[in-house]
Amino acid sequence: MKNILRQHVEHQFAEELAQLEKWDSGKRPENWKCTPRAVLMYIMGGKLPNGFEISPKYIGNSRLIEIAIATLCTDRALLLYGLPGTAKSWVSEHLAAAISGDSTLLVQGTAGTSEDAMRYGWNYARLIAEGPSAQALVQTPIMRAMEYGKIARIEELTRMSADVQDTLITILSEKIMPVPELNIEIQAVTGFNVIATANNRDKGVNELSGALKRRFNTVVLPTPETIESEVAIVYQRSSQLMAQYELPAEVSVLQEIQRIVTIFRELRAGVSIEGKTKIKSPSGAMSTAEAISVIQSGMALAAHFGDGLLSAEDLAAGLVGSVVKDPVQDRVVWSEYLETVVKTREDWRDLYRACKAIPL
Amino acid sequence: MMELHILGIRHHGVGSAKHVRARLDELQPDLILVEGPPEMDVILPFVFDPAFQLPVAALCYDEEAPQFASFYPFSVFSPEWQAIQYGLEHRTPVKMMDLPLSHLWQMQRMNQNPEPQPGQDPIAEFARAAGFEHGESWWELHFEQAYRPGDARQHFEAVFLMMHTLRNQGIKTSLDAENVIREAWMRHIIRSALKNNVANIAVVCGAWHAPALINLDDWEKSDQKLLKSLPKSKIKVKSSWIPWTNSRLSLHSGYGAGIHSPGWYRHLWENPDDSGALWLSKVAQLFRTQKMDVATAHVLEAHRLSMALAALRNKSRPGLQELNESVVTVMCMGDEVLLNLIRNELIVGNVLGSVPENLPKLPLQADFESQIRALRLPLCAEAKEKVLNLREALDLKRSVFLYRLHILNIPWARPVESSGKGTFKEIWELQWSPEMMISLIEKGIWGNTVEIAAARLLNDQALQSRNIAQLANFISLAIPAELYSVLGHLLQYIHAEASVSSDIQELMQTVIPLAGLGRYGNVRKSDIQAIETLLGGLIIRICIGLPNAAFGIDGGGANNLLNIIKDTHRALYVLDHTDWWAQWLDALSRVSTRTGVAPLVSGGVNRLLLDARVLNRDAISVRMHLALSRANEPAESAAWLEGFLDGSSLLLLYDDNLWNLMHVWLSELPENDFVALLPILRRTFSKFEPAARNQLGQKAKTGVTMTGESPPDRTHNFDTNFADNTLPFTLQLLGFNHE
Structure with a gap:
């Protein structure tokens, strides 16, 4: 069998889900694979009474996940909202896997997503040959989720144009999908719900209409709370990808990760890590995901063009590129940060010099 | 048969308050003992006054040193308040039974007061066992939120049992050492009540104390010994009621138990279901x-x-x-x-309580009155002007005092602009009206003396302000009011705001007053250092941002900016700090060469650079040539000239190169442009002294000056000895003491 590059999470964590199901004895909402409390345990991790370890899928505040699960219990749709790179899609995938056992009912929102992708399409060959019929109808993931009482996922909701977004209104408020061509409607079965993700920082997003906003409960996933948890996330993901792309492994990476994560957190929070100096924030999101990519490109640079050891020079270009997104505003922010924070740290001299060497 | 009922409560606990009320109704006690200092007893009868609007606080203070004070805040859902109310309604005596403050403060002053030891929240034990993060939320769920009428007895038994278990486990809390003495005193009060044959006693106290207040006889001997060891105290404690606010209910004072959500508690109190x-x-x-x-x-x-x-x-x-x-x-x-x-x-909840008027006087009020007596500033209803000479000790004190009142927003004295720039003279207009006393009493929550209250209020206002200019203004108030304790905080806030501000003009406006602060001789050294650090940071930011700030602004904006740049230049020049000065000149150089900078600013900056000798005459004439080039819009050239000449004609009079450049430019202007530029040129030249204008006119008659003709050789026939005679007087004029 071929190696699948990325498996669905319900397969990847099948063992955990099976173990949870054995232990989980409470009352389940209709068509749910687990009780809400078991879903929480699956996402946040923990230990089952029989000693089986459930790995944590989300490192952060468990209250947010509780709100998300409780929302899905109340048949209101859930909108995971926040900066890019805060594990929104990751959480959505795991929630769908734990609740419906199926994370594949997915519509990816892009500027080109059409109404057909949200409601239903037609098999035109059949449509022309037989006229409108149930056989000529092409079902979308949302339609199937309604039929089987499962969770449908919509990624990057705000990337879709506003009229396509609004097709959700009927589905969310009436829980039906009319097919006027056949004079029928699909009524959602209990257990159906929608998890959408959207980010509030990227340029070129289409703001949700008020009518649609009202139909969602919104949970904002924040950036990691402590530096330790962020370093842990970055380290975990970098080493995964390092192995995946077969980049050479190397020891002192953790130290560089700490520096990069510190810089990202400081610029994001607008205050230095000791809390002494305030700092302006750049226009970019400075997300954890970006920190991961700075580290990775630094590693690749070190491996292919350097001596294999991750140094300040390897990181500087990626770092400056990820901070300075706007040539005027961010440049000021970055020079100020270099002069008032980086320069003052004795053991950061190499980084200061490396960054100064990058023309802005 | 004598009965003793211990009602363990949480201070400000809604459920506790309801249960206390219900339990007292059941018990019908003959005496109610409440945890609180006995000094409060005298003001309890006032509680029945309908003028009371909660929240209020009992204020107990040392009559001679009012800065020793404790507040005991109450809201309607405070169990203690309910107990007091019950007592007054049913004519049942209510007494406070805690250790008197006079003893507590005496111990503190003799340093006998046991230091609080690090301990833990005892309730957290139970909460953790039940899977809660904090003791608070567990307690709230089980004992405060859920109120079932009719089971008050069980409630208090459960609380008692729980605390009994915890205390038996020997869990340490941070106040253990102090509690030993306080509980001994409470037992002593209960014992003496029992000895007076009071049959039915209800005791309302913090839940933690409950288990310590039974089995009184077993404790009698050790209590007597402990209480005998208490130091003698001559401290006279006074008490009064003052209005309180909901936001201050969350402060830790007196009972040591703040609550974070008084509005929510009130909601629970009013709507239990x-x-x-x-x-x-x-x-x-x-x-x-x-x-x-x-x-x-x-x-x-x-x-x-x-x-x-x-x-x-x-x-x-x-x-x-x-x-x-x-x-x-x-x-x-x-x-x-x-x-x-x-x-x-x-x-x-934005709620302010109020108290009846006929209450005993407050410490802040007393402090105010003693100060106006000492400073001989009588309260008059008619407006009176008072001129203060700050070189006199008494007047200086008066000024400091008036500034403090000004900060407290008590409009008795209003500063009047004094004519002339003499810094020794201040004029105030004083006019008193009775409402001001109320306003003063309201400020009692900030502190017991005018100084402390002013400092705290200023600090609080600064904490809420996001405006750098306002913060700088606070600094300029704090210094004449001699509130040096606040100064450090103010500097911190400015620092925080300035770091995120991208308004360079605002930053420069902050630098200007800050640079002058070092002048005040009695500003503390540490603050001077803080000012320097702050200035250093500000100057870095200004120097980085200045070139962008001068970019793409209109005429009015350019004029403002140039004025601010000039003020900053002067302030930094006076500061005489080599690094900063170099950075600043570097920033100015970048502004001066950048295209797109408003011409007025560009001209002005070039002038500053010339005066600071960063640019020499030759470099400047190249710049001027460039600015007055034909390709430029004439209006821009004129603006550049206005900025560059800066209201002084000397450059044109004595530098022929520059004169010629201007002369040629002006005479070659097409007629339309010339007419259009007349107002701005007039504005430029009319700032010159009449004599200088005259000279320039003479010069203009001759047209372009040939190089070499001028400047005239002024060293020719120069009598140095004669000139030296003027030196002593010139030095004196400049302020040097030439003996």
């Missing part, structure tokens, strides 16, 4: 007053979500946390910022 729907409706109404669309459907959905959350968390009904989370999720698009509004308006 609310499952959250009423609270959410209040939230919706609040949002509507702020012009936010919140529909009934939102309330409904938020309510459902809070129920689901409570179920997921194993709670019988949603608490404040679930309700807040539901509001954020359903009504606010997940944005927690709006929660601040709810917190201020509902959870804490």
Whole structure:
């Protein structure tokens, strides 16, 4: 069998889900694979009474996940909202896997997503040959989720144009999908719900209409709370990808990760890590995901063009590129940060010099 | 048969208050003992006055040193308040039974007061066992939120038992050492009541003390010994009631127990059966007053979500946390910022209490009155002007005092602009009206002396201000009011705000007054250092941002900016700090060469650089040539010239190169342009002295000056000896003491 590059999470964590199901004895909402409390345990991790370890899928505040699960219990749709790179899609995938056992009912929102992708399409060959019929109808993931009482996922909701977004209104408020061509409607079965993700920082997003906003409960996933948890996330993901792309492994990476994560957190929070100096924030999101990519490109640079050891020079270009997104505003922010924070740290001299060497 | 009932409560606990009330109704005691200093006993009868509006606080203070003070805040849901109310309504004697403050303060002053030891929240033990993060939320769920009428007795038995268990386990709390003495005193009071044959006693005290107040006889001997060892105290403690605010209920004072959500507690007190729907409706109404669309459907959905959350968390009904989370999720698009509004308006609640007028005098009031006597500043209803000479000690003290009142926003004295720039003279207009006393009493929450209150109020205002200019203004108030303790904080806030401000002009305007602060001889050294650090940071930011700030601004903006740049230049010149000066000149150089900078600013900056000798005459004439080039818009050239000449004609008179450049440019202007530029040229030249204008006119008659003709050789026939005679007097004029 071929190696699948990325498996669905319900397969990847099948063992955990099976173990949870054995232990989980409470009352389940209709068509749910687990009780809400078991879903929480699956996402946040923990230990089952029989000693089986459930790995944590989300490192952060468990209250947010509780709100998300409780929302899905109340048949209101859930909108995971926040900066890019805060594990929104990751959480959505795991929630769908734990609740419906199926994370594949997915519509990816892009500027080109059409109404057909949200409601239903037609098999035109059949449509022309037989006229409108149930056989000529092409079902979308949302339609199937309604039929089987499962969770449908919509990624990057705000990337879709506003009229396509609004097709959700009927589905969310009436829980039906009319097919006027056949004079029928699909009524959602209990257990159906929608998890959408959207980010509030990227340029070129289409703001949700008020009518649609009202139909969602919104949970904002924040950036990691402590530096330790962020370093842990970055380290975990970098080493995964390092192995995946077969980049050479190397020891002192953790130290560089700490520096990069510190810089990202400081610029994001607008205050230095000791809390002494305030700092302006750049226009970019400075997300954890970006920190991961700075580290990775630094590693690749070190491996292919350097001596294999991750140094300040390897990181500087990626770092400056990820901070300075706007040539005027961010440049000021970055020079100020270099002069008032980086320069003052004795053991950061190499980084200061490396960054100064990058023309802005 | 003598009965003793211990009602263990949590201070400001809603459920505790309800249970206390219910239990007292059941017990019908003959005497109620309440945890609190006995010095409060005298002011308890006032509680019945209908003029009382909660929240209020009992203020106990040392008559001779009012800075020793304790507050005991009460709201309607305070169990102690309910106990006192019950007593007054039923004519049952109420007495405070805690260790007298006179003893406590005496111990503190003799340093006998046992230092609080690090301990733990005892209730956290139970909470952790039940899977809660904090003791607070566990206690609230079980003992405060759930109130079932009719089981008050069981409630107090449960509390008693729980505390008994915890104390038997030997859990340490931070106040253990102090508690030993306090509990001994409480037992002593209860014992003497019992000896006086009071049959039915109800004791209302913090839950933690409850188990220590039984088996009195076993303790008698050791208590007597302990209480005998108490130091003698001559401290006279006075008490009064003062208005309190909900936000200050959350402060830790007196009872040492602050609460974070007085508004929510009040809601629970008034609506014991609310499952959250009423609270959410209040939230919706609040949002509507702020012009936010919140529909009934939102309330409904938020309510459902809070129920689901409570179920997921194993709670019988949603608490404040679930309700807040539901509001954020359903009504606010997940944005927690709006929660601040709810917190201020509902959870804490903007409520100010009030107290009757016929109460004993407050320390701040007493301090104010003793100061005006000492400073001989009588209170007059008619307006009077007072001129203060700050070189006199008494006048200086008066000025400091008046500035403090000014900070306290008591409009008795109003500063009047004094004519002339003499810094020794201040004029104030004094006019007293009785309302000012009320305003003063209200300030009692800030401190017991005018100085302390002014310092705290200023600090609080600064904490809330986001405006750098305002903060700088606070600094200029704090110094004449001699509130040096606040100065450090103010500097910190400015630092924080300035770091994120991208308004370079604002930053420069902050630098200008800060640079002058070192002049005040009695500013503390540490503050001077803080000012320097702050200045250093500001100057780096200004120097980085200045070239961008001078880019693309209109005429009025350019004029403002140039003035600020000149003021900053002067301030930095006076500061005489080599590094900063170099950075500043470097920034100016970058401004001067950048294209797109407003011409007025560019001209002005070039002039500053010339005066600072960064640019020499040759370099400047190249710049001027460039600025007056034909390709430029004539209006821009004229603006450049205006900035460059800076109201002084000397350059044109003595530098022929520059004169010629200007002369050629001006005479070659096409007629239309010349007419259009006349106003701006007139503005430029009319600032010159009449004599200089005359000279320039003479010069203009001859047209272009040939190089070499001028400047005239002024060293020719120069009598140095004669000139030296003027030196002593010139030095004297410049302020050098030439002996």
